[in-house]
Amino acid sequence: MNILLSIAFVGAWSSGFIGAKLGSGSAPTVTLLMWRFLPLALVLGVVALTATRASWRGLTPRDLVRQAAVGALSQSGYLLTVYYAIELGVSSGTTALIDGTQPLVAGALAGPLLGLPVSRRQWLGLGLGVTGVAVVTVADAGGGTGVAWWAYLVPFLGMLSLVAATFLDRRSRTDVRPMVSMTVHAVTSAVVFTGLAAATGTVAPPASGSFWTAVVWLVVLSTFGGYGLYWLILRRSGVTKVNTLMFLMAPVTAVWGALMFGEPFGTQTVVGLALGLLAVAVVHRGDRHNRPDQHDHHNGHDRDRDRHRHRHRHSDDHNSQQSAEPGPFTPRR
Numbered sequence: 001m002n003i004l005l006s007i008a009f010v011g012a013w014s015s016g017f018i019g020a021k022l023g024s025g026s027a028p029t030v031t032l033l034m035w036r037f038l039p040l041a042l043v044l045g046v047v048a049l050t051a052t053r054a055s056w057r058g059l060t061p062r063d064l065v066r067q068a069a070v071g072a073l074s075q076s077g078y079l080l081t082v083y084y085a086i087e088l089g090v091s092s093g094t095t096a097l098i099d100g101t102q103p104l105v106a107g108a109l110a111g112p113l114l115g116l117p118v119s120r121r122q123w124l125g126l127g128l129g130v131t132g133v134a135v136v137t138v139a140d141a142g143g144g145t146g147v148a149w150w151a152y153l154v155p156f157l158g159m160l161s162l163v164a165a166t167f168l169d170r171r172s173r174t175d176v177r178p179m180v181s182m183t184v185h186a187v188t189s190a191v192v193f194t195g196l197a198a199a200t201g202t203v204a205p206p207a208s209g210s211f212w213t214a215v216v217w218l219v220v221l222s223t224f225g226g227y228g229l230y231w232l233i234l235r236r237s238g239v240t241k242v243n244t245l246m247f248l249m250a251p252v253t254a255v256w257g258a259l260m261f262g263e264p265f266g267t268q269t270v271v272g273l274a275l276g277l278l279a280v281a282v283v284h285r286g287d288r289h290n291r292p293d294q295h296d297h298h299n300g301h302d303r304d305r306d307r308h309r310h311r312h313r314h315s316d317d318h319n320s321q322q323s324a325e326p327g328p329f330t331p332r333r
Helices: 003-024 029-049 061-087 092-099 102-114 120-141 149-170 178-200 209-237 239-261 267-297 301-312 315-319
Strands: none
Touching: 003 029, 003 061, 003 092, 003 209, 003 239, 029 061, 029 178, 029 209, 061 092, 061 149, 061 178, 092 120, 092 149, 092 239, 102 149, 120 239, 120 267, 149 209, 178 209, 209 239, 239 267
8 A cells, every 4th residue: 555645544544533523613504515615516416417427437326326336335324424523522533443344344234245365464453553543532532522422433433324325335346437426425525514504494505714724724635635635545555554544543643633723642652653554564564575475476468457357347356356457447526
Protein backbone atom coordinates (compact mmCIF):
# COMPACT_ATOMS: atom_id res chain seq x y z
CA MET A 1 0.00 0.00 0.00
CA ASN A 2 1.40 3.34 -0.99
CA ILE A 3 2.52 5.15 2.15
CA LEU A 4 1.59 8.55 0.79
CA LEU A 5 -1.96 7.39 0.07
CA SER A 6 -2.16 6.02 3.60
CA ILE A 7 -1.01 9.30 5.17
CA ALA A 8 -3.41 11.31 3.01
CA PHE A 9 -6.29 9.00 3.88
CA VAL A 10 -5.67 9.21 7.64
CA GLY A 11 -5.53 13.01 7.55
CA ALA A 12 -8.54 13.43 5.27
CA TRP A 13 -10.72 10.95 7.14
CA SER A 14 -9.79 12.45 10.51
CA SER A 15 -10.77 15.87 9.19
CA GLY A 16 -14.39 14.72 9.13
CA PHE A 17 -14.53 14.55 12.92
CA ILE A 18 -12.95 17.98 13.20
CA GLY A 19 -15.35 19.43 10.64
CA ALA A 20 -18.29 17.99 12.53
CA LYS A 21 -17.01 19.69 15.68
CA LEU A 22 -16.63 22.98 13.80
CA GLY A 23 -20.24 22.94 12.68
CA SER A 24 -21.89 21.31 15.70
CA GLY A 25 -22.25 24.53 17.65
CA SER A 26 -23.90 26.49 14.85
CA ALA A 27 -26.62 24.16 13.50
CA PRO A 28 -28.39 20.82 14.11
CA THR A 29 -26.78 17.69 12.70
CA VAL A 30 -29.23 17.18 9.81
CA THR A 31 -28.90 20.84 8.76
CA LEU A 32 -25.12 20.62 8.57
CA LEU A 33 -25.27 17.36 6.66
CA MET A 34 -27.98 18.59 4.30
CA TRP A 35 -25.96 21.65 3.29
CA ARG A 36 -22.84 19.56 3.05
CA PHE A 37 -24.39 17.22 0.47
CA LEU A 38 -26.72 19.51 -1.51
CA PRO A 39 -23.97 21.55 -3.21
CA LEU A 40 -21.82 18.45 -3.55
CA ALA A 41 -24.62 16.51 -5.26
CA LEU A 42 -25.30 19.46 -7.57
CA VAL A 43 -21.67 19.77 -8.66
CA LEU A 44 -21.23 16.03 -9.16
CA GLY A 45 -24.52 15.85 -11.04
CA VAL A 46 -23.37 18.50 -13.51
CA VAL A 47 -20.05 16.69 -13.97
CA ALA A 48 -21.92 13.40 -14.53
CA LEU A 49 -24.02 14.96 -17.29
CA THR A 50 -21.02 16.49 -19.04
CA ALA A 51 -17.46 15.31 -18.45
CA THR A 52 -18.08 11.77 -17.17
CA ARG A 53 -21.10 10.63 -19.20
CA ALA A 54 -19.13 7.74 -20.69
CA SER A 55 -18.49 6.31 -17.23
CA TRP A 56 -22.20 5.55 -16.78
CA ARG A 57 -22.47 3.36 -19.84
CA GLY A 58 -23.22 -0.29 -19.20
CA LEU A 59 -24.60 0.25 -15.71
CA THR A 60 -27.96 -1.36 -14.98
CA PRO A 61 -30.68 -0.04 -12.64
CA ARG A 62 -29.66 -2.78 -10.22
CA ASP A 63 -26.09 -1.47 -10.16
CA LEU A 64 -27.33 2.04 -9.35
CA VAL A 65 -29.67 0.76 -6.64
CA ARG A 66 -26.78 -1.12 -5.05
CA GLN A 67 -24.66 2.02 -5.13
CA ALA A 68 -27.49 4.00 -3.55
CA ALA A 69 -27.70 1.39 -0.77
CA VAL A 70 -23.94 1.57 -0.21
CA GLY A 71 -24.17 5.36 -0.07
CA ALA A 72 -27.08 5.27 2.37
CA LEU A 73 -25.03 3.07 4.71
CA SER A 74 -21.54 4.50 4.25
CA GLN A 75 -22.49 8.17 4.16
CA SER A 76 -26.00 8.78 5.45
CA GLY A 77 -26.10 6.23 8.27
CA TYR A 78 -22.48 6.55 9.27
CA LEU A 79 -22.27 10.34 9.26
CA LEU A 80 -25.63 10.88 10.95
CA THR A 81 -24.53 8.91 14.01
CA VAL A 82 -21.04 10.39 14.16
CA TYR A 83 -22.29 13.97 13.91
CA TYR A 84 -25.11 13.33 16.35
CA ALA A 85 -22.68 11.94 18.92
CA ILE A 86 -20.57 15.09 18.65
CA GLU A 87 -23.72 17.22 18.92
CA LEU A 88 -24.57 15.33 22.13
CA GLY A 89 -21.24 16.42 23.59
CA VAL A 90 -18.97 13.49 22.82
CA SER A 91 -15.60 14.97 21.83
CA SER A 92 -14.27 14.57 18.31
CA GLY A 93 -11.39 12.48 19.63
CA THR A 94 -13.62 10.16 21.63
CA THR A 95 -16.01 9.71 18.69
CA ALA A 96 -13.07 8.72 16.51
CA LEU A 97 -11.84 6.35 19.21
CA ILE A 98 -15.19 4.55 19.38
CA ASP A 99 -15.38 4.48 15.61
CA GLY A 100 -11.94 2.87 15.67
CA THR A 101 -13.48 -0.47 16.63
CA GLN A 102 -14.59 -0.86 13.00
CA PRO A 103 -11.38 -2.67 11.91
CA LEU A 104 -11.92 -5.37 14.54
CA VAL A 105 -15.41 -6.11 13.25
CA ALA A 106 -14.51 -5.87 9.55
CA GLY A 107 -11.33 -7.89 9.99
CA ALA A 108 -13.14 -10.64 11.89
CA LEU A 109 -15.87 -10.87 9.25
CA ALA A 110 -13.60 -10.65 6.18
CA GLY A 111 -12.89 -14.37 6.27
CA PRO A 112 -16.38 -15.86 6.65
CA LEU A 113 -18.18 -13.27 4.51
CA LEU A 114 -15.69 -12.60 1.72
CA GLY A 115 -13.46 -15.65 1.83
CA LEU A 116 -10.37 -13.44 2.10
CA PRO A 117 -7.25 -14.81 3.79
CA VAL A 118 -6.20 -12.96 6.94
CA SER A 119 -2.60 -13.66 7.94
CA ARG A 120 -1.24 -13.95 11.47
CA ARG A 121 0.68 -10.74 10.93
CA GLN A 122 -2.54 -8.96 10.01
CA TRP A 123 -4.29 -10.32 13.09
CA LEU A 124 -1.34 -9.18 15.22
CA GLY A 125 -1.67 -5.70 13.73
CA LEU A 126 -5.40 -5.67 14.40
CA GLY A 127 -4.83 -6.81 17.98
CA LEU A 128 -2.31 -4.03 18.61
CA GLY A 129 -4.68 -1.49 17.10
CA VAL A 130 -7.62 -2.63 19.20
CA THR A 131 -5.48 -2.42 22.33
CA GLY A 132 -4.46 1.15 21.49
CA VAL A 133 -8.06 2.20 20.86
CA ALA A 134 -9.21 0.54 24.09
CA VAL A 135 -6.58 2.33 26.18
CA VAL A 136 -7.65 5.78 25.05
CA THR A 137 -11.38 5.07 24.90
CA VAL A 138 -11.54 3.79 28.47
CA ALA A 139 -9.59 6.80 29.74
CA ASP A 140 -11.83 9.24 27.86
CA ALA A 141 -15.08 7.62 28.94
CA GLY A 142 -14.01 7.72 32.58
CA GLY A 143 -12.88 11.34 32.47
CA GLY A 144 -16.04 12.82 33.97
CA THR A 145 -17.11 14.82 30.90
CA GLY A 146 -20.76 14.94 31.96
CA VAL A 147 -21.95 13.34 28.71
CA ALA A 148 -24.76 10.78 29.03
CA TRP A 149 -23.43 7.22 28.97
CA TRP A 150 -25.66 6.20 26.06
CA ALA A 151 -24.16 8.93 23.87
CA TYR A 152 -21.01 6.83 23.63
CA LEU A 153 -23.07 4.05 22.03
CA VAL A 154 -24.25 6.23 19.13
CA PRO A 155 -20.95 6.08 17.17
CA PHE A 156 -21.07 2.28 17.37
CA LEU A 157 -24.18 2.37 15.20
CA GLY A 158 -22.28 4.38 12.61
CA MET A 159 -19.39 1.94 12.73
CA LEU A 160 -21.76 -0.97 12.03
CA SER A 161 -23.31 0.99 9.16
CA LEU A 162 -19.91 1.54 7.56
CA VAL A 163 -18.96 -2.12 8.03
CA ALA A 164 -22.19 -3.17 6.31
CA ALA A 165 -21.48 -0.77 3.42
CA THR A 166 -17.96 -2.16 3.05
CA PHE A 167 -19.13 -5.74 2.69
CA LEU A 168 -22.05 -4.82 0.46
CA ASP A 169 -19.61 -3.07 -1.85
CA ARG A 170 -17.19 -5.99 -1.84
CA ARG A 171 -19.96 -8.40 -2.87
CA SER A 172 -20.59 -6.43 -6.05
CA ARG A 173 -19.35 -7.87 -9.36
CA THR A 174 -19.75 -4.63 -11.30
CA ASP A 175 -16.79 -2.30 -11.81
CA VAL A 176 -18.19 1.19 -11.19
CA ARG A 177 -16.09 4.24 -11.93
CA PRO A 178 -15.04 6.53 -9.03
CA MET A 179 -17.07 9.56 -10.10
CA VAL A 180 -20.15 7.43 -10.70
CA SER A 181 -20.16 5.90 -7.25
CA MET A 182 -19.38 9.21 -5.54
CA THR A 183 -22.17 10.93 -7.46
CA VAL A 184 -24.76 8.28 -6.57
CA HIS A 185 -23.71 8.33 -2.92
CA ALA A 186 -23.80 12.12 -2.71
CA VAL A 187 -27.22 12.37 -4.35
CA THR A 188 -28.57 9.63 -2.08
CA SER A 189 -27.30 11.39 1.04
CA ALA A 190 -28.59 14.77 -0.17
CA VAL A 191 -32.07 13.28 -0.55
CA VAL A 192 -31.91 11.54 2.84
CA PHE A 193 -30.70 14.58 4.79
CA THR A 194 -32.97 17.02 2.99
CA GLY A 195 -35.93 14.81 3.87
CA LEU A 196 -34.84 14.62 7.52
CA ALA A 197 -34.25 18.38 7.72
CA ALA A 198 -37.64 19.11 6.16
CA ALA A 199 -39.34 16.71 8.57
CA THR A 200 -37.71 18.37 11.58
CA GLY A 201 -38.09 21.96 10.36
CA THR A 202 -34.34 22.60 10.24
CA VAL A 203 -33.79 23.26 6.53
CA ALA A 204 -32.74 26.93 6.81
CA PRO A 205 -28.95 27.31 7.33
CA PRO A 206 -27.57 29.73 9.88
CA ALA A 207 -25.75 32.85 8.74
CA SER A 208 -22.68 32.21 10.90
CA GLY A 209 -19.30 31.99 9.20
CA SER A 210 -18.33 28.95 11.24
CA PHE A 211 -21.18 26.96 9.70
CA TRP A 212 -20.12 27.64 6.12
CA THR A 213 -16.47 27.10 7.00
CA ALA A 214 -17.44 23.68 8.29
CA VAL A 215 -19.43 22.93 5.12
CA VAL A 216 -16.51 23.78 2.82
CA TRP A 217 -14.12 21.86 5.08
CA LEU A 218 -16.31 18.76 5.00
CA VAL A 219 -16.93 18.80 1.25
CA VAL A 220 -13.31 19.29 0.19
CA LEU A 221 -11.32 17.39 2.82
CA SER A 222 -13.73 14.79 4.13
CA THR A 223 -15.82 13.88 1.08
CA PHE A 224 -13.38 14.11 -1.82
CA GLY A 225 -10.33 13.32 0.29
CA GLY A 226 -11.49 10.93 2.99
CA TYR A 227 -14.18 8.93 1.24
CA GLY A 228 -12.45 8.78 -2.10
CA LEU A 229 -9.23 7.50 -0.58
CA TYR A 230 -11.11 5.03 1.65
CA TRP A 231 -12.54 3.16 -1.32
CA LEU A 232 -9.38 3.56 -3.37
CA ILE A 233 -7.23 1.86 -0.73
CA LEU A 234 -9.99 -0.68 -0.06
CA ARG A 235 -9.93 -1.94 -3.63
CA ARG A 236 -6.13 -1.80 -3.95
CA SER A 237 -5.18 -3.44 -0.65
CA GLY A 238 -8.19 -5.21 0.84
CA VAL A 239 -10.57 -4.94 3.79
CA THR A 240 -8.18 -5.91 6.59
CA LYS A 241 -5.33 -3.62 5.55
CA VAL A 242 -7.43 -0.54 4.85
CA ASN A 243 -9.28 -0.95 8.12
CA THR A 244 -6.03 -1.26 10.04
CA LEU A 245 -5.38 2.35 9.00
CA MET A 246 -8.65 3.24 10.73
CA PHE A 247 -6.88 2.68 14.05
CA LEU A 248 -4.83 5.80 13.37
CA MET A 249 -7.93 7.99 13.15
CA ALA A 250 -8.51 7.98 16.89
CA PRO A 251 -5.08 9.25 18.05
CA VAL A 252 -4.72 11.62 15.09
CA THR A 253 -8.14 13.14 15.75
CA ALA A 254 -7.37 13.35 19.46
CA VAL A 255 -4.20 15.34 18.76
CA TRP A 256 -6.01 17.51 16.21
CA GLY A 257 -8.90 18.13 18.60
CA ALA A 258 -6.51 19.05 21.39
CA LEU A 259 -4.76 21.61 19.20
CA MET A 260 -7.92 23.16 17.73
CA PHE A 261 -10.47 22.82 20.54
CA GLY A 262 -8.42 22.26 23.68
CA GLU A 263 -9.73 18.72 24.13
CA PRO A 264 -7.83 16.60 26.67
CA PHE A 265 -4.66 14.89 25.48
CA GLY A 266 -2.85 12.81 28.06
CA THR A 267 -0.51 9.86 28.45
CA GLN A 268 -3.20 7.37 27.43
CA THR A 269 -3.59 9.08 24.07
CA VAL A 270 0.15 8.93 23.47
CA VAL A 271 0.13 5.21 24.24
CA GLY A 272 -2.81 4.68 21.89
CA LEU A 273 -1.05 6.59 19.13
CA ALA A 274 2.09 4.48 19.53
CA LEU A 275 0.14 1.23 19.41
CA GLY A 276 -1.80 2.40 16.36
CA LEU A 277 1.40 3.26 14.50
CA LEU A 278 2.89 -0.10 15.46
CA ALA A 279 -0.23 -1.91 14.21
CA VAL A 280 0.01 -0.26 10.79
CA ALA A 281 3.77 -0.94 10.61
CA VAL A 282 3.20 -4.64 11.32
CA VAL A 283 0.60 -5.03 8.56
CA HIS A 284 2.57 -2.98 6.02
CA ARG A 285 5.73 -4.96 6.73
CA GLY A 286 3.85 -8.18 6.00
CA ASP A 287 2.49 -6.67 2.80
CA ARG A 288 5.97 -5.80 1.56
CA HIS A 289 7.20 -9.33 2.27
CA ASN A 290 4.37 -10.84 0.23
CA ARG A 291 4.76 -8.68 -2.88
CA PRO A 292 7.98 -10.24 -4.27
CA ASP A 293 6.33 -13.66 -4.29
CA GLN A 294 3.35 -12.29 -6.18
CA HIS A 295 5.58 -10.63 -8.75
CA ASP A 296 7.62 -13.79 -9.29
CA HIS A 297 4.50 -15.88 -9.72
CA HIS A 298 2.96 -13.69 -12.41
CA ASN A 299 4.82 -12.43 -15.45
CA GLY A 300 4.14 -11.37 -19.05
CA HIS A 301 1.05 -13.02 -20.52
CA ASP A 302 0.32 -14.77 -17.22
CA ARG A 303 -0.50 -11.40 -15.64
CA ASP A 304 -2.79 -10.49 -18.51
CA ARG A 305 -4.55 -13.85 -18.29
CA ASP A 306 -4.94 -13.51 -14.53
CA ARG A 307 -6.41 -10.03 -14.84
CA HIS A 308 -8.90 -11.35 -17.40
CA ARG A 309 -9.91 -14.13 -15.03
CA HIS A 310 -10.25 -11.72 -12.10
CA ARG A 311 -12.66 -9.55 -14.05
CA HIS A 312 -14.93 -12.55 -14.64
CA ARG A 313 -14.66 -14.09 -11.20
CA HIS A 314 -16.52 -12.95 -8.11
CA SER A 315 -14.98 -9.76 -6.73
CA ASP A 316 -14.34 -11.55 -3.43
CA ASP A 317 -11.29 -13.14 -5.04
CA HIS A 318 -9.81 -9.76 -5.99
CA ASN A 319 -7.60 -9.45 -2.92
CA SER A 320 -6.44 -13.05 -2.65
CA GLN A 321 -4.24 -12.75 -5.78
CA GLN A 322 -3.31 -9.29 -7.00
CA SER A 323 -1.32 -8.83 -10.17
CA ALA A 324 1.62 -6.48 -10.41
CA GLU A 325 -0.58 -4.06 -12.35
CA PRO A 326 -4.08 -4.01 -10.83
CA GLY A 327 -7.06 -3.55 -13.12
CA PRO A 328 -9.35 -0.51 -13.06
CA PHE A 329 -10.29 0.56 -9.59
CA THR A 330 -13.82 1.44 -8.55
CA PRO A 331 -14.18 3.35 -5.27
CA ARG A 332 -17.66 3.28 -3.80
CA ARG A 333 -17.90 6.62 -2.05
